Amino acid sequence: xxxxxxxxxxxxxxxxPDGASFDRSGSQDSLDELSMDDYWKExxxxxxxxxxxxxxxxxxVVKEPDEGELEEExxxxxxxxxxxxxxxxxxxxSMVFLSTLTRTQKAAVExxxxxxxQTMRKRNKQHQIPDVRDIFRLQNDSKGxxxxxxxxxxxxxxxxxNETHDGTKGPKFSLGTDQQRSLLEDMxxxxxxxxxxxxxxEQAANLKDSSVGKMHKGGGGDTLLPNFRLPKDKxxxxxxxxxxxxxxxxxxxxxxxxxxxxxxxxxxEFKQQKAVKIKTKDSGLFGVPLSLLLEQDQKKVxxxxxxxxxxxxxxxxxxxxxxxxxLLRIPGVATRVKGLxxxxxxxxxxxxxxxENVKQHDAASLLKLFIRELPQPLLTVEYLKAFQDVQNLPTxxxxxxxxxxxxxxxxxxxxxxxxxxxxxxxxxxxHRDKNKMTLKNVAxxxxxxxxxxxxxxxxxxxxxxxxxxxxxxxxxRFMIQYQKxxxxxxxxxxxxxxxxxxxxxxxxxxxxxxxxxxKKMAYDREKHEKQEKxxxxxxxxxxxxxxxxxxxxxxxMAIQLTEELKAGDIVARFLSQKSGNVQTLKKExxxxxxxxxxxxxxxxxxxxxxxxxxxxxxxxxxxIKPKQS
Numbered sequence: 001x002x003x004x005x006x007x008x009x010x011x012x013x014x015x016x017p018d019g020a021s022f023d024r025s026g027s028q029d030s031l032d033e034l035s036m037d038d039y040w041k042e043x044x045x046x047x048x049x050x051x052x053x054x055x056x057x058x059x060x061v062v063k064e065p066d067e068g069e070l071e072e073e074x075x076x077x078x079x080x081x082x083x084x085x086x087x088x089x090x091x092x093x094s095m096v097f098l099s100t101l102t103r104t105q106k107a108a109v110e111x112x113x114x115x116x117x118q119t120m121r122k123r124n125k126q127h128q129i130p131d132v133r134d135i136f137r138l139q140n141d142s143k144g145x146x147x148x149x150x151x152x153x154x155x156x157x158x159x160x161x162n163e164t165h166d167g168t169k170g171p172k173f174s175l176g177t178d179q180q181r182s183l184l185e186d187m188x189x190x191x192x193x194x195x196x197x198x199x200x201x202e203q204a205a206n207l208k209d210s211s212v213g214k215m216h217k218g219g220g221g222d223t224l225l226p227n228f229r230l231p232k233d234k235x236x237x238x239x240x241x242x243x244x245x246x247x248x249x250x251x252x253x254x255x256x257x258x259x260x261x262x263x264x265x266x267x268x269e270f271k272q273q274k275a276v277k278i279k280t281k282d283s284g285l286f287g288v289p290l291s292l293l294l295e296q297d298q299k300k301v302x303x304x305x306x307x308x309x310x311x312x313x314x315x316x317x318x319x320x321x322x323x324x325x326x327l328l329r330i331p332g333v334a335t336r337v338k339g340l341x342x343x344x345x346x347x348x349x350x351x352x353x354x355x356e357n358v359k360q361h362d363a364a365s366l367l368k369l370f371i372r373e374l375p376q377p378l379l380t381v382e383y384l385k386a387f388q389d390v391q392n393l394p395t396x397x398x399x400x401x402x403x404x405x406x407x408x409x410x411x412x413x414x415x416x417x418x419x420x421x422x423x424x425x426x427x428x429x430x431h432r433d434k435n436k437m438t439l440k441n442v443a444x445x446x447x448x449x450x451x452x453x454x455x456x457x458x459x460x461x462x463x464x465x466x467x468x469x470x471x472x473x474x475x476x477r478f479m480i481q482y483q484k485x486x487x488x489x490x491x492x493x494x495x496x497x498x499x500x501x502x503x504x505x506x507x508x509x510x511x512x513x514x515x516x517x518x519k520k521m522a523y524d525r526e527k528h529e530k531q532e533k534x535x536x537x538x539x540x541x542x543x544x545x546x547x548x549x550x551x552x553x554x555x556x557m558a559i560q561l562t563e564e565l566k567a568g569d570i571v572a573r574f575l576s577q578k579s580g581n582v583q584t585l586k587k588e589x590x591x592x593x594x595x596x597x598x599x600x601x602x603x604x605x606x607x608x609x610x611x612x613x614x615x616x617x618x619x620x621x622x623x624i625k626p627k628q629s
Contacts, residue, residue, distance in 0.1 A: 068119025236608030244600035332362030568606030
């Protein structure tokens with residue numbers, strides 16, 4: 001072991017714990033020594049700039065929560081705060097939500113409700129405190145089984161595949177029930193296929209239960225990452241950004257519960273951190289909260305989703321050439337970077353800053369400085385620790401699943417900025433033959449910038465950072481390597497959203513029916529509705545859908561569904577009907593949308609098989625339109 005060679009020179013060396021921290025044998029991949037050197041070197045550069053730069057930096061304080069506070073916060077985040085406290089009576093909406101959860105998700109909710117309930121009893125609050133079993137009794141009664149979180153492996157809830165709660169036939173939604181178990185067994189899946197149809201936590205629980213699927217460490221000596229892929233989904237892959245905001249809210253709640261359930265099953269603690277509010281700059285470029293920066297930038301460039309300075313620094317690095325050896329690894333000159341930083345603050349928005357003076361390595365240093373100087377980490381205070389803990393999960397596939405859920409949980413501004421960063425890093429790696437920056441090198445250099453956050457300035461965190469060096473670098477590698485997979489919304493979550501929407505609509509229909517009777521206008525209305533419906537039904541025969549395209553010259557078309565017809569074919573058919581007076585939209589500018597029925601709105605990928613999707617959502621409307629940015 002050459003641990004002696006890792007001690008840092010200058011006075012920063014005292015920040016590094018003894019050689020033990022560099023014992024890399026426990027790390028997930030034995031990353032070669034050169035690239036580990038890159039990590040320590042980068043950390044040293046960071047300390048140096050910090051020394052020169054911002055003595056006045058306010059450290060972010062992470063608050064230690066009181067007993068039960070974490071769980072209470074978690075239930076709020078998951079949209080389930082009305083299960084306890086003053087509003088606990090008003091939980092019908094939550095009941096609909098809970099009825100769509102898988103057994104592992106239910107167990108995760110039960111566990112948190114139990115803690116909050118006990119804490120409230122201790123505090124002797126006067127609210128009505130529901131018993132955790134009562135909360136789930138509503139659904140369990142209807143299924144004739146009790147969902148007891150203490151025996152996740154033996155309890156199964158049975159549900160007829162095609163029957164909805166009131167016994168009527170409805171579209172199929174696969175959830176965490178018996179059919180998931182059989183689906184899991186039927187599925188010929190390879191180790192590199194990422195199954196998005198079945199809850200990740202359910203998969204982990206089944207893997208634990210089965211004697212075959214012994215949990216194995218995802219590491220080993222290999223440094224090549226598996227070539228994970230998503231098997232084709234006939235009803236279309238849903239990406240972040242494809243759904244309407246009201247459905248994304250539901251996706252967020254489900255992703256939080258699913259991630260917690262996954263960590264519970266795998267025995268890793270999932271704790272959201274909470275930051276104490278600190279005074280931050282309210283204008284400028286560096287050290288300004290991301291949301292504020294975007295507000296500022298949107299006044300200049302309406303609709304921009306990425307900070308302008310961030311975009312400009314990337315463009316500046318790319319303008320020279322991505323073939324420069326040691327790009328991102330070799331730092332700019334510290335004093336020059338500091339000067340540029342001050343000059344940018346003064347002149348960037350006025351447009352008087354002279355970019356010709358900026359050397360490429362300086363621009364790369366400024367980009368990293370920008371990320372580090374954010375008052376809260378790009379991966380957020382709430383989830384930074386959860387991102388770090390991904391390295392502790394048993395298999396690579398589970399690490400990828402957890403990262404997928406974490407990306408969904410990030411606020412939009414953080415997620416969009418992270419996406420642009422990862423895409424840029426991939427472009428740097430694409431030129432590795434010339435610039436000598438492999439995936440591993442880039443991950444090593446970038447990990448300290450995303451994971452060693454100045455705000456958590458306590459010594460213990462700093463030391464544990466060193467111990468986790470190889471681990472966070474691995475998480476960084478994963479994020480770069482699998483970025484295309486990470487921006488996908490798992491199908492089982494989209495199906496849960498569809499199911500929630502269907503249940504809510506049923507509830508609304510019942511409410512409406514009652515109101516109709518009360519108004520004694522039922523008869524007239526029904527007659528009116530019948531008249532309205534009749535022409536439409538004859539208009540569209542069975543197996544045909546009516547597609548609207550208000551932006552195109554051909555405004556509407558009846559389309560016969562066939563086994564092979566895809567969304568892209570329908571868009572192409574509309575675009576081939578050209579006429580002179582309408583602005584011509586290109587193929588990549590317009591998309592087919594599924595609107596209404598059991599989803600708010602969903603942008604379809606070109607490979608969506610329309611007949612399969614129609615069976616999943618027969619009441620949807622189909623519209624071709626440009627994608628909202």
